[in-house]
Amino acid sequence: MAKMMFCPNCGQPGKPRRIVPGSVLITLLLLMFWLVPGLIYMIWRHKAAYLVCPSCRARNMVPLDSPNAVQGRGAAGSPGPTSVSG
Numbered sequence: 001m002a003k004m005m006f007c008p009n010c011g012q013p014g015k016p017r018r019i020v021p022g023s024v025l026i027t028l029l030l031l032m033f034w035l036v037p038g039l040i041y042m043i044w045r046h047k048a049a050y051l052v053c054p055s056c057r058a059r060n061m062v063p064l065d066s067p068n069a070v071q072g073r074g075a076a077g078s079p080g081p082t083s084v085s086g
């Protein structure tokens with residue numbers, strides 16, 4: 001399970017989503033026909049995986065106890081959500 005992190009982009013604490021690039025189908029096809037490229041592709045996918053904010057998909061989430069998060073939460077202390085037009 002992912003632990004809670006803080007998003008400085010939208011100011012929301014939350015559990016980050018893990019995004020794995022590439023596709024499972026390609027991995028399976030490669031493994032079926034060419035074992036070594038398949039393994040390399042599989043390793044690459046997992047090395048290139050990254051965490052994003054569940055609400056705004058920003059990639060710069062920080063741990064909840066990091067100085068950045070504490071500062072961000074302190075600054076965004078005022079109530080009232082920021083309105084998003086659209």
Ligand SMILES: [Zn+2]
Pocket residue numbers: 007008009010011012053054055056057058
């Ligand atoms: Zn966010």
